[in-house]
Amino acid sequence: EVVQEALTTRLVNTAGEEFVVKLTPQAAKDGCDALAKEIYGLVFQVLVLTINESTSPKALKKKGIKNKMGTVSILDMFGFECFAVNRFDQLCINYANETIQNKY
Incomplete structure (x- = not known):
């Protein structure tokens, strides 16, 4: 419910008053798409970081594997x-x- 409200409305401050304004369906869709892209980007960054850390020479050395580097x-x-x-x-x-x- 909170996410739905965040994606379908915006707060407008005018003359010291705060109003909740409903977004058009297209504006709500654009916001939803932007959120999905941001989530995808962050998940991808975490995935790459995790893969890089687990295949790095330091990580392999800790596992007892010497002079070999894993790659993906x-x-x-x-x-x-x-x-x-x-x-x-x-x-x-x-x-x-x-x-x-x-x-x-």
Whole structure:
């Protein structure tokens, strides 16, 4: 209920008075999207930090593993693109994406 109110209203201060104003559906959706992006970004940062810390040489040394470094490769790329009219540049982009994806 608190989150719903935060995403669908805003506080306006005018002449020393405070008013609660309802947002338009589009403004509420934009706020919700912004919140989702922020949460995703923070979760991703924590994930990367956790992976980096657990595969760092210091962490491996604590586990008794010497001279070996663990790695994780992450490939994040756009999917295959298909427009109403594809041109040579789209062919090249899609070919490059498929080639890179096959390496992983």
